[in-house]
Amino acid sequence: MDPSHVIEVEDSKLLRTFQRFGLVVDHALGAYIWDASGRAYLDFMAGYGVAILGHGRREIADAIKAQLDRNSICHGSLYSPARAEFLEELFSVLPSNMSSAYMANSGAEAIEAAIKVAVKATGRSLLMAAKGSYHGKTLGALSITWGEKYRKPFSQLLPKVHFVDYGDLKSLESAPFEEAAALFLEPVQGEGGVNIPSGEFMREAERRCRSSGCVLVMDEIQAGLGRTGRIWAHEHWGVRPDVMTIGKGIGGGVPMGITAMSSELSSAMRLGEQTSTFGGNPLASAAGTAVLRVLKAERLWENAEKMGSRFIQGLGRIASSRRLAESSRGLGLMDALDLRIGVSEVIPALISNGFISTYSGLRTLRFLPPITIGEEEVDRALSIIDKTLAEIEQAKRAASGERD
Numbered sequence: 001m002d003p004s005h006v007i008e009v010e011d012s013k014l015l016r017t018f019q020r021f022g023l024v025v026d027h028a029l030g031a032y033i034w035d036a037s038g039r040a041y042l043d044f045m046a047g048y049g050v051a052i053l054g055h056g057r058r059e060i061a062d063a064i065k066a067q068l069d070r071n072s073i074c075h076g077s078l079y080s081p082a083r084a085e086f087l088e089e090l091f092s093v094l095p096s097n098m099s100s101a102y103m104a105n106s107g108a109e110a111i112e113a114a115i116k117v118a119v120k121a122t123g124r125s126l127l128m129a130a131k132g133s134y135h136g137k138t139l140g141a142l143s144i145t146w147g148e149k150y151r152k153p154f155s156q157l158l159p160k161v162h163f164v165d166y167g168d169l170k171s172l173e174s175a176p177f178e179e180a181a182a183l184f185l186e187p188v189q190g191e192g193g194v195n196i197p198s199g200e201f202m203r204e205a206e207r208r209c210r211s212s213g214c215v216l217v218m219d220e221i222q223a224g225l226g227r228t229g230r231i232w233a234h235e236h237w238g239v240r241p242d243v244m245t246i247g248k249g250i251g252g253g254v255p256m257g258i259t260a261m262s263s264e265l266s267s268a269m270r271l272g273e274q275t276s277t278f279g280g281n282p283l284a285s286a287a288g289t290a291v292l293r294v295l296k297a298e299r300l301w302e303n304a305e306k307m308g309s310r311f312i313q314g315l316g317r318i319a320s321s322r323r324l325a326e327s328s329r330g331l332g333l334m335d336a337l338d339l340r341i342g343v344s345e346v347i348p349a350l351i352s353n354g355f356i357s358t359y360s361g362l363r364t365l366r367f368l369p370p371i372t373i374g375e376e377e378v379d380r381a382l383s384i385i386d387k388t389l390a391e392i393e394q395a396k397r398a399a400s401g402e403r404d
């Protein structure tokens with residue numbers, strides 16, 4: 001299909017809920033995406049952090065193809081070797097207190113299941129989350145998502161939600177732990193701006209959960225699976241969640257979400273209380289097994305830590321040398337650059353220079369590249385970001401009549 005026709009069809013037929021950037025993807029491999037004209041783009045968005053092993057990873061494609069020849073659907077009422085194999089791999093990397101997992105089709109669905117499990121197990125209905133949080137856009141997940149622009153148009157959300165200040169110990173002191181079913185926390189906030197909490201905050205949150213019976217849910221959907229330099233980002237903080245939600249990269253590009261929980265919680269759920277037609281789908285399971293095997297065999301969290309530190313240092317240099325950049329931060333390959341101008345001005349310019357990234361809020365570029373990237377890709381990304389900001393600065397100077 002002609003790229004301009006693709007844009008025309010999508011723009012006229014698809015519900016307009018995504019911010020679009022006018023790039024039609026022809027194919028992708030490793031850390032690169034190509035458009036129909038054969039132009040390559042370095043992809044530091046990676047499907048919003050999904051392509052952790054890079055695009056077109058052979059092991060994932062082979063696993064999906066082999067599974068497709070056996071069966072592509074096996075309802076949860078029947079048994080599936082592909083699902084069992086995935087679960088064995090999954091539990092080999094989960095913390096030892098996790099005893100069962102619910103298999104869903106997206107991150108938001110994994111969050112919905114976590115809400116239900118916590119409410120059922122505690123008999124409480126109040127939920128707690130953090131300001132700046134993002135947990136998804138289904139009604140339950142949206143209720144514990146901070147952004148007003150997402151929540152406000154939909155009045156009938158879950159009625160009892162308390163938001164603590166992310167990273168603020170004082171705000172934990174006054175939070176109603178005794179009445180709460182669960183506290184949902186991202187180990188590093190993504191949508192909120194790549195916010196990295198202190199270990200002290202996380203451990204105090206855990207301590208208060210333990211003493212009050214409030215369930216601690218770690219939302220590892222974005223930060224998990226090696227991205228921050230540990231398999232699970234909460235490992236940085238030395239805490240032990242009661243529930244973990246996992247998504248994005250886990251299905252190797254096939255939709256999948258996981259809610260893992262400790263035995264005390266899983267025993268609260270009864271037959272029929274949480275199911276989904278596609279949950280535990282054999283194709284997603286086969287892909288997920290391949291993802292986890294590659295992740296473990298190549299110890300990719302170590303690469304994320306190493307490449308992340310090179311990239312974060314480079315972002316720091318850009319932040320201190322470019323007028324349009326303000327500050328930078330990151331953990332492994334979950335990184336951000338704060339700008340003094342809107343991302344809407346910068347992202348299209350980056351795309352024009354062959355680089356794709358995403359954003360958090362209006363002025364922060366967010367980077368979620370494949371965690372397989374090497375030094376060449378890190379350096380290339382830094383050089384494109386620097387060059388793009390230099391070009392915008394120069395254009396602004398020219399427009400204001402200022403001399404170089």
Ligand SMILES: Cc1ncc(COP(=O)(O)O)c(C=O)c1O
Nearest residue numbers: 106107108134135136190221222
């Ligand atoms: C931390 C976190 N939780 C939940 C979600 C929702 O996942 P999904 O978009 O697959 O529903 C996201 C998506 O970006 C996320 O980053």
